[in-house]
């Protein structure tokens with residue numbers, strides 16, 4: 001039997017969740033407070049860049065299983081399961097700001113009360129939240145809907161931007177936190193079509209489920225920070241981090257993924273989730289020393305890349321910088337906490353001219369930098385009269401460029417590569433001055 005599912009918040013998580021649940025046959029009503037966004041979706045426009053989403057989005061709208069509205073009341077009177085896919089941005093002190101989650105919980109509670117809805121409803125928290133949030137949501141709803149029959153489920157989302165549809169359709173695992181057997185059954189039923197490959201659905205208590213998400217992100221961030229620190233060490237002692245990565249990644253206890261050194265992690269999840277976990281642990285009187293170090297190493301990594309470029313610009317009297325890649329990683333238009341932004345901030349503060357290019361992420365960049373930087377029409381245009389090319393995001397199209405076109409634009413054959421996109425041999429052959437991460441710098445001899 002299809003469920004009537006309300007998805008509240010249609011960002012990267014909500015829109016993918018809603019579309020994929022519609023694709024598996026459910027009737028989905030997506031609610032957002034952003035009227036403009038809802039209008040665009042009603043007209044058939046996908047408001048985010050996420051590979052594979054468009055096809056599913058269009059099909060399910062056409063087949064009347066996917067609808068959009070700003071009207072939460074419509075969802076409460078027609079759905080029995082609500083997925084809260086709301087932002088949980090960092091507060092000033094680093095803790096997760098729960099205002100959106102708790103506001104929607106209260107609104108749903110009030111509407112349940114207003115319509116005297118007595119059948120069982122399930123509120124599923126998909127946002128990334130600190131331990132104890134399920135309890136807060138339960139108290140919030142109970143306070144305004146004393147007669148309602150509801151349960152709260154924590155169902156953290158593990159999708160990766162850029163692979164969100166694939167990850168949702170074939171999750172490595174689904175985590176369901178609930179002590180209510182009826183809700184657990186509904187969740188198993190909803191996720192069954194996505195776990196036919198045998199991947200597990202773990203039903204845990206709410207608190208364990210809440211901890212899972214922060215634990216996963218902190219662990220992944222830890223691998224990145226570990227490799228970044230090791231890269232700096234390799235660079236100093238003359239080793240090559242990529243060779244080290246191949247060698248240690250072949251150990252099945254370590255594995256190959258998330259071992260790439262770079263300019264530091266960014267995005268809408270790792271930075272805020274690491275900080276929120278630290279804050280939540282501090283509140284509980286527990287010190288997470290490793291996680292604290294992960295955060296510090298990341299901040300250092302972002303600034304040390306900038307310092308290297310600054311040193312070169314000072315030495316060469318350069319002032320114009322081409323930047324390839326603005327999104328915090330490839331295959332997304334998301335620029336939240338993007339390392340490119342830290343870099344551009346620093347360059348602008350030094351009075352540099354920045355000529356930027358990204359295949360998808362101009363919208364967020366324009367909001368942040370307006371006309372303070374130039375937005376190039378393609379990757380080669382960004383290089384025109386630039387003193388140095390800096391690669392910040394490893395989009396596929398940057399991997400095998402036409403070097404003649406780069407050279408036609410650049411004043412000097414100098415590349416700072418924050419993602420180790422090119423091999424050292426190639427850059428040495430081509431006569432570039434080439435600085436990457438955790439590998440020896442190539443500095444051609446002056447004739």
Ligand SMILES: NC(=O)c1ccc[n+]([C@@H]2O[C@H](COP(=O)([O-])OP(=O)(O)OC[C@H]3O[C@@H](n4cnc5c(N)ncnc54)[C@H](O)[C@@H]3O)[C@@H](O)[C@H]2O)c1
Pocket residue numbers: 008009010011012013014031032033034037085086087088100103104126127128129157158159160161268269
């Ligand atoms: N983006 C990711 O890769 C990812 C992955 C896993 C988990 N998460 C978590 O999922 C949550 C959502 O993340 P996101 O990236 O989808 O956020 P997002 O900012 O892209 O989208 C949130 C949406 O919620 C809407 N919204 C805000 N208040 C609302 C309200 N009162 N009623 C209805 N809609 C409202 C916003 O307009 C926006 O469209 C966060 O907690 C995040 O940490 C994100």
